[in-house]
Amino acid sequence: MLRLLLLSLCLGGVALAQPVPVPEEPSVFPPGDGQEETFYACTACHSTAIIRRSGFTRAQWDGLMDWMVEKQGMNPLEPADRRQIVDYLAQHYGPRTAPSRGRNPFLN
Numbered sequence: 001m002l003r004l005l006l007l008s009l010c011l012g013g014v015a016l017a018q019p020v021p022v023p024e025e026p027s028v029f030p031p032g033d034g035q036e037e038t039f040y041a042c043t044a045c046h047s048t049a050i051i052r053r054s055g056f057t058r059a060q061w062d063g064l065m066d067w068m069v070e071k072q073g074m075n076p077l078e079p080a081d082r083r084q085i086v087d088y089l090a091q092h093y094g095p096r097t098a099p100s101r102g103r104n105p106f107l108n
């Protein structure tokens with residue numbers, strides 16, 4: 001009996017310690033044409049974090065759409081939506097350039 005009580009206390013503690021997921025909104029993405037479309041097409045399976053930490057060329061984002069459909073089960077996007085979303089992603093999440101490399105911040 002005591003064991004059962006301790007067990008349920010532990011489980012209760014674990015449940016309480018779970019972080020409450022903060023619902024995301026389109027505004028986590030930078031404003032621009034395609035912001036909402038990208039948000040709603042891309043957050044069915046994962047948060048935007050995996051997108052926001054990525055940096056790809058337009059061709060890579062385009063290829064990722066195929067990968068998402070073929071390997072992850074995403075519903076294929078309408079061509080016009082796909083163009084808009086890929087444009088949006090490429091514009092805001094392009095390959096990372098190292099902005100400070102080669103520039104001395106003290107000389108600017």
Ligand code: HEC
Pocket residue numbers: 038041042043044045046050051054064065068072073074075085089
């Ligand atoms: C049907 C579910 C689903 C949808 C919808 C979806 N994804 Fe994904 N995505 C996944 C899964 C699952 C993974 C993780 C695959 C793995 O690495 O295990 C993933 C991984 C990713 C990654 C990481 C790729 C890497 O490994 O570098 C990016 C970036 C990404 N998704 C972008 C998007 C974008 C942009 C959209 C909207 C166009 C989107 N996803 C829509 C399922 C989905």
